[in-house]
Amino acid sequence: MPDYLHSLSFGTSITPANGKPGGAPALARLSEQLGYNLVTFQDHPYQPAFHDTWTLLTWVAAVTERIHVAPNVLSIPMRPPAVTARAAASLDLLSGGRFDLALGAGAFWDAIEAMGARRLTPGQAVDALGEAIDVMRGIWAAGERAPLRVPGTYHHVDGAKRGPAPAHDIPVWIGAYKPKMQRLIGRKGDGWLPSTFYLKPGELRTGMRIIDEAAAEVGRDPREIRRLLNVSGTFTRDGRGFLDGPGTQWVEDLLPYALEDGVSTFILASDDPASLQRFAEEVAPALREAVARERGGDGDGGGGGGGPTLRSTAIRAARRPGIAYDNVPATLASAAVEPGDAQYNRVRSTYIRGGSPGLVLRVRDAAEVADALAFAREHPDLPLGVRSGGHGISGRSTNDGGIVIDVSALNTIEVMDERTRRVRIGPGARWADVAQALAPHGWALSSGDYGGVGVGGLATAGGVGWLAREHGLTIDHLRAADIVLADGRTVHASAEENPDLFWAVRGAGANFGIVVSFEFEVDVVGDVAWAQLVFDASDTAQFLESWSAAVEAAPRDLTSNLVIGGRRRGRPVYAQVLAVVDSDDPDTVLDRLKPLAGIAPLLDQSIQIVPYAAVMANVRDGDHHGQGEPHAHSGLVEHITPEFAAEAAELIDTGAAYFFQIRSVGGAVSDVPPDATAYANRSANFSVVAFGTNASGLDQRWERLRRHFTGMYLSFETGLDPERIDIAFPGDTLTRLRALKERYDPENVFRDNFNVLGATP
The missing domain is CATH 3.20.20.30 (Luciferase-like domain)
Structure with missing residues (x-):
């Protein structure tokens, strides 16, 4: 036998x-x-x-x-x-x-x-x-x-x-x-x-x-x-x-x-x-x-709760073509998920997008990231996604038939230095967990607006969050990063060490490697005011103008977003305005919110003084089971002019966008010189995003708005055409990024995540 x-x-x-x-x-x-x-x-x-x-x-x-x-x-x-x-x-x-x-x-x-x-x-x-x-x-x-x-x-x-x-x-x-x-x-x-x-x-x-x-x-x-x-x-x-x-x-x-x-x-x-x-x-x-x-060395007499029993015929029958499954490195074999595995349904999709990758490699440290990249380099014709929290609107962290490197297990949060407020965070940590970990110290880090987002994707793209006008983008607090490059080397990037890579990772990091550790300098933030206001925005253009004017005139301790859904027959257009005021003083809070409350008929309101961690605790736990392929466009605009407001109102009125959002930026974001980071469109006061069910309908309406934009925020863009790269990065920035791409990723391993070389799937 x-x-x-x-x-x-x-x-x-x-x-x-x-x-x-x-x-x-x-x-x-x-x-x-x-x-x-x-x-x-x-x-x-x-x-x-x-x-x-x-x-x-x-x-x-x-x-x-x-x-x-x-x-x-x-x-x-x-x-x-x-x-x-x-x-x-x-x-x-x-x-x-x-x-x-x-x-x-x-x-x-x-x-x-x-x-x-x-x-x-x-x-x-x-x-x-x-x-x-x-x-x-x-x-x-x-x-x-x-x-x-x-x-x-x-x-x-x-x-x-x-x-x-x-x-x-x-x-x-x-x-x-x-x-x-x-x-x-x-x-x-x-x-x-x-x-x-x-x-x-x-x-x-x-x-x-x-x-x-x-x-x-x-x-x-x-x-x-x-x-x-x-x-x-x-x-x-x-x-x-x-x-x-x-x-x-x-x-x-x-x-x-x-x-x-x-x-x-x-x-x-x-x-x-x-x-x-x-x-x-x-x-x-x-x-x-x-x-x-x-x-005699053939096979493994060692331990393990079950050992490398061959995957079943049913599982192997579900394998996708073009992947050398039997060559997955031994270090990753126990954590590799194939289409036929029981865990596959938990890792195939993201928060908002359905996916069917051929292989998901769940890594646990930098060495395993390097092994996963080595395996990916052996499959240059397959899509490659990198996933931290799996929330990404752009959809690049899943694919069809390709490889996904999942870093969600790299989720540690560590205080390095109390005096300088230096913290080390893994890319798989979620921002809700980060906020909760920093709260006992009286600290916070501007970090998006949803606690379920993973640190890795946001902290390499920008980070437009609830404290942006006062404290800037997430990347503005980054002081160093450990990055596994395409060739498997792990390097440290900071202002002193590999400064060119440190410049690039702050805004275009997905092009250059997989960050396995971030070092941030966080801010002192106590309790904040969390406001949720609902308006009748039937006069949509006027509403957009009035809201934006109130935000631009407000002190920097106020950051606000608005969301408008599509028009529904027989009903007014409703707008939800969300705002954070970095103060626990009721008088200050009311002073900041009064200009917002008066811009249109106010239908409902909720104002609370809460820890910042409570604002970020808006998380749905569990696995992601997104379906379909959402279509979204993003743009950065300096001011909401009457012309822009009228055309945006028309887009909303036609139903081309079922979700239309504007986030306030400006303030401290604009204080950073545009050439200091790869995120260069610093003059914009607002970030605009629209979701549509009909791609051609949204595309057509969005084109009419393009003339108003001074760039776009990659995290909210699903378009794949190479022109998106030219829109996202100014010419000098893009030239510099392309030169660095040739140096750090000459084989174009990271080709599927807004590739600065312009080559898209």
Whole structure:
């Protein structure tokens, strides 16, 4: 029989007895402390002396941190598969991907029938288990839109909603001893879980052969199927028989199972703490070393909670063309998400845009970023996206069939120096978390207007936020950055070190590398006033003029945005004006807001004195599930002139834009010289963005506004034509950026995120 070259892992099987209140959970915690990968419990719902296994698994998952939990094995005749699938996904999500599922077709039928479940013949039980697996996998396939229908004889669903998807691809292991069950494993299972104490001589090897043949018949690679084995024995000083002797004898007895039969997970069935410890300390490491030595370096005898079992045929069938999936660096393999993986639906799309990338590489440090870039360089013809928070309006952080490097795990927030208010922030942190971390110090950092935005994208593009008029853009507070360049080198950029790169990363950073760490100097900001005002803006042009005039005349401690939706028949045009006043003094706040309140009929208002962190706490937690391809245009304008206001009002009135927003800039933003950063259009007092459902309609209306603009803010532009680059950057700035691009990214690896060279997908 072959050695399937799976990495070895080790587990425990603990009796779920309820006689000792802390017994089973205590042994589970001990298993984790001893370094086991897995802890399992028998499932006998008809046995009053045992805890309910599902309840016990949940409890153990809650009181442990690393170890995987699994039944050994779940009695499927007593567990409705659709409900079980949802329970499994929930436990997997709550435990951070630490639940594995082992199933049994049923035994002890008198007891099962006594509990109200249907008695089945052995053949029926196998068929029922096959149907149950189909139901469970169908429930987990949350990315499929069609309701689940499985017209089974024993288990059927008709129109069930799918989901939730588990945190990882839950393996389905099957406990079995007869050929029909073993053939089911070959067709549908992810692992075989027998026990040495039930196997007769030769049955293990015969079962392996049957499983492999059944797998091959349906086009599966036998290496997809993990081979697990429950073992038990006695540690004694002198060898007396199989698994009855010192630790060295245990290693000798188990080694052939690994090398000759392909077993890669050994589960010790014991409730004796001393035996659990001896197995973990004497047997597991020595067996790993012996397997690695015999393999001669081919394969991995090391640990890991599951090892590099080959991805299933179904997952490999969903792979996109042009990607060398089998060449993903080993450092990234465990965190790489393919279209067929359970996690794919969580990472495919962004906040507002649907996507279908061919591979998402979730990196955890600068070295892994470099490995991911090396892999991307091997695929120069595929789209490449870089994602921090996944909020980006422009949509560049997902794609169709390409590669996405996801840096969301680089989310640390660290105070470097209290005196200088210097902080270090990872690109995957969200601005709501940053605001919350800075609040106890009485600090804040101007950082967009939505707390769910990731630091990485905003802090390399500009950062127009609620404190912009008083404290400038986010990039104006950047003091240094660590950047992984296209060739994999990590460099430090600041005013003193690599100053040209530091200049470029502040406004066009996505062209030059992936920032893995930002250093900011933050501001002292206490409680602020948060105002939300609703107006009748039926006279839209006049409203835009009046609002902009009030904002430009206001002291810098006021920053305001407005949003207008499309006109609705029979109703007035409503405008929402949002404003932050950097003051907790009521008189000052009222003085700043009165000019705004009088610009049009005021329909509703809310004014609160709150911490800045509360303003940024407008976050919807959870994964992004955007759909479609939103169409948006952006422009920077110095003043809202009567001509601009009239043409903008016409755009709104025609319905070409369902969302029209103007953000105030100016103030401190304009204090920075235009050549100080790659973000050069500093004279603009306002940033304008419009979303439309009809691309051609919005494009046509937007063209009429173009003559008023002095540039645009890249983060809100979805257009792909090369002209957008010429609009975004003044000529001298663009010339300098292109020269730096040739130096730092000569192969144009970062080609898909407003490429300054003008080459777009």
